[in-house]
Amino acid sequence: xxxxNYAKKEIICKIVYYGPGxxxxxxxxxxxxxxxxxxxxxxxxxxxxxxERTLFxxxxxxxxxxxxxFTTKFQLYxxxxxxxxTNSRKLILKGADGIVFVADSQIDRMDDNKSSLxxxxxxxxxxxxxxxxxxxxMQWNKRDLPNIVPVEKLEETLNFRxxxxxxxxxxxxIGVMSALKxxxxxxxxxxxx
Amino acid sequence: MFKGSKVLQPExxxxxxxxxxxxxxxxxxxxxxxxxxxxxxxxxxxSDPSIDPILLGTLTAGNFGATNELAKLIGEAEFTLVLHExxxxxxxxxxxxxxxxxxxxxxxxxxxxxxxxxSQKSVTALLPxxxxxxxxxxxxxxxxxxxxxxxxxxxx
Ligand SMILES: Nc1nc2c(ncn2[C@@H]2O[C@H](COP(=O)(O)OP(=O)(O)OP(=O)(O)O)[C@@H](O)[C@H]2O)c(=O)[nH]1
Ligand SMILES: [Mg+2]
Numbered sequence: 411x412x413x414x415n416y417a418k419k420e421i422i423c424k425i426v427y428y429g430p431g432x433x434x435x436x437x438x439x440x441x442x443x444x445x446x447x448x449x450x451x452x453x454x455x456x457x458x459x460x461x462e463r464t465l466f467x468x469x470x471x472x473x474x475x476x477x478x479x480f481t482t483k484f485q486l487y488x489x490x491x492x493x494x495x496t497n498s499r500k501l502i503l504k505g506a507d508g509i510v511f512v513a514d515s516q517i518d519r520m521d522d523n524k525s526s527l528x529x530x531x532x533x534x535x536x537x538x539x540x541x542x543x544x545x546x547x548m549q550w551n552k553r554d555l556p557n558i559v560p561v562e563k564l565e566e567t568l569n570f571r572x573x574x575x576x577x578x579x580x581x582x583x584i585g586v587m588s589a590l591k592x593x594x595x596x597x598x599x600x601x602x603x
Numbered sequence: 604m605f606k607g608s609k610v611l612q613p614e615x616x617x618x619x620x621x622x623x624x625x626x627x628x629x630x631x632x633x634x635x636x637x638x639x640x641x642x643x644x645x646x647x648x649x650s651d652p653s654i655d656p657i658l659l660g661t662l663t664a665g666n667f668g669a670t671n672e673l674a675k676l677i678g679e680a681e682f683t684l685v686l687h688e689x690x691x692x693x694x695x696x697x698x699x700x701x702x703x704x705x706x707x708x709x710x711x712x713x714x715x716x717x718x719x720x721x722s723q724k725s726v727t728a729l730l731p732x733x734x735x736x737x738x739x740x741x742x743x744x745x746x747x748x749x750x751x752x753x754x755x756x757x758x759x
Binding site: 411412413414415416417418421422424446447450452453455457466467469471474477478479480482485497498501502504505506587588590591594595598599601602603 | 612615617655743757
């Protein structure tokens, strides 16, 4: 849940990157970290296994400074995608203001995309949030790989809300900043709407 | 349902700051932080610049949440207290109802009983302020960056 701090004139929102294991959530955060000027970012942390799989979460705080008299801050989190970590995902979703769902475009990962989306709906509900109205964008990641599902098929299977979607090649930064910017706009528009 | 935002008013922040400053003096601890249940730092006492309070807040909230999952696993409703002991410094975390966490970092030379007692007292004093924050209010548009502001912020 957004924190509106009238004492410090500061707004803090929480954005969570969700999706199946290895879909590229951590890669999104790493790219954003690399792309942002130092003035806009804090320290990034990754709680991961030795093989770089997210174990609990990644965290990247962004600070856009004073715009319109209030300092605007976003805290980006990724969840661990592996199926067994559903309890951790639930924790990370607590108080989420917006979601970037990172799907893996590869044909053999479609079932994992679908179950991750279902898992997200349930976990959101447990936090008192609703997948049908929380600010959400989707990224069809790994478009550079050979055996991928056509975008129309991804839209049809996963984008039940017709939210904005982005084709992604996360390690090259394709579709990364645009997805972030869009979800940020959605969060702010809802907050002030 | 609309989950708007939590609102922190200047006078409430002042009161909370007084409570944690007092806690710091009385318990002789090093740093005190208040973190909300989604991991946002609400406020903290001045600390060693090498400690990043935002990071500390996020990690303690995650840690506290994970510990409470453990509690459920063994059939406890919750653990209200989490303690980490280091070689020189310790971290004491106490739930503030179900709205947040009071985090106290203290040296090994400080008796834990002191920390425990004053943390407990502070939690009682802090709870009404944290509860008051849960108003789920919308923000005023004039305080928020517009789509255009965001576009112009930097080269996305
Ligand atoms: N070819 C290709 N590889 C990618 C792309 N995005 C990420 N990867 C690679 O996929 C692997 C997994 O990426 P991560 O970002 O760690 O995946 P994750 O979603 O965080 O995975 P978990 O932490 O297990 O949930 C890494 O080796 C990335 O370099 C992409 O667009 N194309
Ligand atoms: Mg990861």
